[in-house]
Amino acid sequence: MAATAIMNYTSIQKKKKRAKAINTGLILLSCLLAVVFAFPLYWLLRGAFVSHTEILARPPVFFPESLNVDNFRLGLERIQFLRQLWNSVSIVVPYVIGTVLTTSFAGYAFAKLNFPLRGMWFVLVISTMMLPSAVTLLPQYSLYTSLGLAGKPALIIPAFFCAGGNAYFVFLLRQFFMTIPIELSEAAKIDGAGYFRIYSRIMLPLIRPAMIVVALFSFINCWNEFFYTMIYLKTEADYTLPMGLYIVNGMRIPNYEQVMALALVVTAPCLVFFLIGNKYFVEGITLTGIKG
Amino acid sequence: MNPESKTETAAVYVKKHARGVTKEAVAGYLFAAPAIIGFLVLTLYPMLASLFYSFHKITIMSGSQVMEWIGLDNFRYIFTNTSSEFKKSITVTLIYAFINVALVITFCLIVALLLNRKFIGRNLMRAIFFLPSVVPMLATTIVWQMLLQNQAKGGLLNWILLQIGIAPVDFLTDPIRIFETMFIMSLWTCGGTIVVFIATLQDVPGELLEAIEMDGGNAWHKFLKVTYPTIKPVLFFQLIMCMMTSIQIYTQSVVLSRNGAPDRMTYFINVMIYDHSFVQVGMRGLASAEAWVVFLITMAITGVLFYFQGAFKRDDSMGKRKKVR
Numbered sequence: 001m002a003a004t005a006i007m008n009y010t011s012i013q014k015k016k017k018r019a020k021a022i023n024t025g026l027i028l029l030s031c032l033l034a035v036v037f038a039f040p041l042y043w044l045l046r047g048a049f050v051s052h053t054e055i056l057a058r059p060p061v062f063f064p065e066s067l068n069v070d071n072f073r074l075g076l077e078r079i080q081f082l083r084q085l086w087n088s089v090s091i092v093v094p095y096v097i098g099t100v101l102t103t104s105f106a107g108y109a110f111a112k113l114n115f116p117l118r119g120m121w122f123v124l125v126i127s128t129m130m131l132p133s134a135v136t137l138l139p140q141y142s143l144y145t146s147l148g149l150a151g152k153p154a155l156i157i158p159a160f161f162c163a164g165g166n167a168y169f170v171f172l173l174r175q176f177f178m179t180i181p182i183e184l185s186e187a188a189k190i191d192g193a194g195y196f197r198i199y200s201r202i203m204l205p206l207i208r209p210a211m212i213v214v215a216l217f218s219f220i221n222c223w224n225e226f227f228y229t230m231i232y233l234k235t236e237a238d239y240t241l242p243m244g245l246y247i248v249n250g251m252r253i254p255n256y257e258q259v260m261a262l263a264l265v266v267t268a269p270c271l272v273f274f275l276i277g278n279k280y281f282v283e284g285i286t287l288t289g290i291k292g
Numbered sequence: 293m294n295p296e297s298k299t300e301t302a303a304v305y306v307k308k309h310a311r312g313v314t315k316e317a318v319a320g321y322l323f324a325a326p327a328i329i330g331f332l333v334l335t336l337y338p339m340l341a342s343l344f345y346s347f348h349k350i351t352i353m354s355g356s357q358v359m360e361w362i363g364l365d366n367f368r369y370i371f372t373n374t375s376s377e378f379k380k381s382i383t384v385t386l387i388y389a390f391i392n393v394a395l396v397i398t399f400c401l402i403v404a405l406l407l408n409r410k411f412i413g414r415n416l417m418r419a420i421f422f423l424p425s426v427v428p429m430l431a432t433t434i435v436w437q438m439l440l441q442n443q444a445k446g447g448l449l450n451w452i453l454l455q456i457g458i459a460p461v462d463f464l465t466d467p468i469r470i471f472e473t474m475f476i477m478s479l480w481t482c483g484g485t486i487v488v489f490i491a492t493l494q495d496v497p498g499e500l501l502e503a504i505e506m507d508g509g510n511a512w513h514k515f516l517k518v519t520y521p522t523i524k525p526v527l528f529f530q531l532i533m534c535m536m537t538s539i540q541i542y543t544q545s546v547v548l549s550r551n552g553a554p555d556r557m558t559y560f561i562n563v564m565i566y567d568h569s570f571v572q573v574g575m576r577g578l579a580s581a582e583a584w585v586v587f588l589i590t591m592a593i594t595g596v597l598f599y600f601q602g603a604f605k606r607d608d609s610m611g612k613r614k615k616v617r
Contacts, residue, residue, distance in 0.1 A: 023409065030406040034420045040480065041423065043448070044435045056446040106327035115320030125327045128335050130536055132590050134565045134583040138576055139341035140334060141569070142357070161330025170327060195319035224428040226543045227562065231570060242430045249434050249547065256438060256446065263431040270426045278419060281426070285484045286491040 044267070047260030048072070055257045068257070072265065075258035079244035080236070087233075088240040091155050092222045098159035099166055099218040100211055106162050107173025108199050112185060122174075128167045133227070141231065154232045155225070164228075165221065169214045172288050176210040177203060213284030216277045220270055241266050339587075345580035352573065359577075366581035378582050380556050381564040382589070388474060388560065389538035395475055396482045396534050397527065404489030418490065422483035429481070433547040436477050440464060464548055467557040474544055474558065485530050492526045493519070528601050532594055539590055542566070561586050 047055060048071055050064040109115070110122045144154040158164035185198045193201070204211070229240050239247075245262045248254060274281060321328070346366055348359040370378045407417055424432065440463035441447035443454065450460040463473045500518045509517070520527075545558040551567070552559025565586075568579035 026406055026409060027411050030403070030417060033403065033406070034417050037424065037480065038420050040432075040435045040439060041427070043439060044431070047435075047438060058451055060448055060451065102326035102330075105323045105325075109320045109323035109327075113316055113320035113323060115317040115324070118320065118324075121324060121328055121331070124336075125331050128331065130532070130590070130594060131335065131339075132536070132540055132561075132583070132586055134540075134562055135342050135587045136335060136338035137342075137565065137583065138345060138569050138580055139338035142341075143333075143338070158330070158334060160326060161334055162327040163330040163334040167327075195316070195323070199323070220426055224430070226428075226430055227566075230546075231566070242428055245434070246430060246547065249437075259434060260438070263434050267427050267431045270428065271423075274423060274426045282418070282422065282487055285422075285487045 044260055044264055047257060048264040049261075050257055052255065052257055055260075071257045071261035074255070075248070075261040076265070078248050078258065079241075079262065080239075081241075081244070083237065084239055084241045084244045087152070087238060088223065088242075091152055091240065092219060094156045095159040095222040096215055096218050098156065099162075099169060100215050102160055102162050103166055103169040103214060104173050104204070104207070104211060105199075106170045107177050108203055110170065111174045111177030112180075112182075112203070113195065125162065126167050126171055128163070129165070129171075137231070144232070150232055151234070151238060152232075155222075155228055159218070159222075166218070168288055169218065172284070173207065173210055173214065175287065176207045180206055209280065209283070210287075212277065212280050213287070216273055216280055217284060217288075219273060223269060342580045342583055345577055346584050348577045350574065350576040357576070362577070366578050367585070369578065370581060370585060377556070377559065377564055378585070381552075381559050381561055382586070384552075384557055384559065385539055385541070385561040386589075388471065388541065389535055392475060392478050392538045393531060393534045396478060396485060397531055399479050400482050400485040400489050400530075401527075403486050404493055407486070407490055408493045418487065421486050425481045425483035427481070429543040430547060432477055432481060433544050436473065436480070437464065437548060440473055440476075465554055467555040470548065470554065470558055473548065474541070477544055478538075485534065488526060488530060489523065492523045496522045524601065528597065532597055535593060535597070536590065539586070 046062070046064065049067045049069070050061055050071075051066075051068045054061040054064055106125065110118060110125075140154075141150065144150040144157075149157065159166065162170050180203060184202055188198045188202055224242070225240075226242055226246075229243055233239055233243065245259070245266050248262055249259050345359075347361060347363055349362045349365075351358050351360070370376060373379075403421060407414060407421070438446065439448050441450070442462060442465070443450045443460055447463070449463070453460055461469055463469050496519050501514050504514050504517060540562050541560050542562040545552060545560050545563050549558050552563060561582075565579050565583055568575040568582065
């Protein structure tokens with residue numbers, strides 16, 4: 001009797017040990033994967049700060065002796081930096097404002113207001129998420145061209161109409177609005193508040209975290225946009241920062257250390273926003289991914 | 293109270309009530325107007341116009357488009373011309389998309405399962421996996437280009453391969469290898485899906501997992517009987533979204549190769565349609581027809597995905613989830 005108990009005990013101990021070993025192994029594996037994932041970003045960082053001779057040196061220089069900031073100066077000189085920065089900013093800012101404004105309007109309407117055919121419109125707006133952009137490409141281009149808006153406006157306008165991938169945000173915000181109890185707006189209605197007042201004074205403050213998520217994501221999307229900028233921005237004076245980077249990278253003698261410096265400059269705003277809003281990013285991506 | 297005033301109040305009540313309803317409807321339409329107008333003008337109209345274009349030969353004469361009705365000729369050309377660019381393009385795009393979806397979903401699920409265990413630094417780890425997905429695709433492609441180039445141009449990976457005695461690989465110039473390069477970059481940027489899966493895995497009922505363990509089930513049983521059914525709806529949603537983004541791959545191709553070289557292996561649909569619409573002359577009608585065929589194919593794929601999983605429900609877990617603020 002006692003013997004079997006002891007045997008049981010040792011076998012349980014053994015099992016526990018094995019589980020622990022597996023667990024440690026898996027953690028090590030994830031650490032290894034994380035290192036692999038972090039490495040290209042480190043390589044980008046390194047590439048931006050090494051000298052011209054170091055970038056192609058073999059064996060590779062993993063830690064440059066001195067941080068070379070000339071790459072940034074020389075790299076920025078190869079593009080019209082201030083002009084392109086201004087172009088990027090002048091597209092991104094109205095884009096984010098438009099997105100936040102109109103997607104929250106739509107989210108509020110689809111969640112809280114009863115109007116005929118609401119369900120149909122909602123499904124139609126949301127279904128644009130699954131539409132390949134190629135189908136609407138040419139007619140949109142013709143439309144903007146005939147209105148004289150092909151160029152920067154063509155990149156900004158979709159934001160004000162919940163178009164161009166923003167249907168995602170409409171859905172996200174609708175989910176948030178749905179969680180707000182109906183009693184709240186009813187009380188406000190009895191007090192004589194109009195719908196816009198209810199939206200701006202009661203609803204908006206309550207869904208602030210979601211609005212931050214939308215603002216962050218629309219910033220990243222717009223800043224990183226490449227396909228549509230290639231289509232609509234024809235003259236070099238209109239080019240955005242990513243397009244400047246694209247051109248330098250495609251040059252005959254690209255000077256990789258300068259390309260890396262430029263790539264870092266283009267990436268920097270995204271990294272900064274990520275570090276500031278990490279929590280919102282993770283929350284937002286979780287929500288859009290699950291419920292979008 | 294005389295009957296007259298009673299009917300009057302009723303009328304006033306009805307009027308007020310009716311006005312209340314219409315007021316809300318008007319407000320609803322006003323608030324939804326941007327989205328509805330956007331749908332009609334920037335999606336529905338372009339779609340129909342694109343269909344209309346696809347029956348035409350479009351030439352540009354002195355700056356303006358001249359349309360000539362040619363019926364189904366564009367579609368006939370797409371399907372019968374064996375050497376048509378479209379065939380190669382749709383083939384490589386679909387092959388890429390299917391492999392990519394399988395890779396991304398499996399990889400993200402594995403990483404999510406790894407990171408779902410409790411250990412110190414889990415949040416840092418999650419940030420590391422997510423970070424690459426906010427990096428502009430252009431910068432991503434350039435960095436990986438640096439890592440994967442051939443030895444002479446300073447490709448680090450090939451140097452490492454050489455050190456450990458493996459022959460260098462033409463990641464960017466070999467028709468098959470360039471495909472692998474696309475997958476590497478795609479996996480590197482799939483952090484968003486990992487985060488989604490991690491969040492979903494938190495919903496897996498722990499007591500059920502324990503129950504299976506008590507009954508002597510192994511990890512595979514646990515996954516199949518408890519984890520998979522819980523995450524299935526999210527899994528399928530990610531599958532569909534991943535399919536959509538894979539089909540629309542563009543930046544990686546234009547940065548790493550011109551016109552899909554080598555051997556048009558990266559001449560993806562979006563690259564081709566861009567080419568036919570804006571670079572080559574007189575191809576706009578054909579480009580529209582191609583876009584419509586792509587649209588129908590993607591709809592068919594999505595339809596099949598929807599059909600094969602009946603449990604694509606969005607709302608069942610909504611009440612339970614408390615992350616909504």
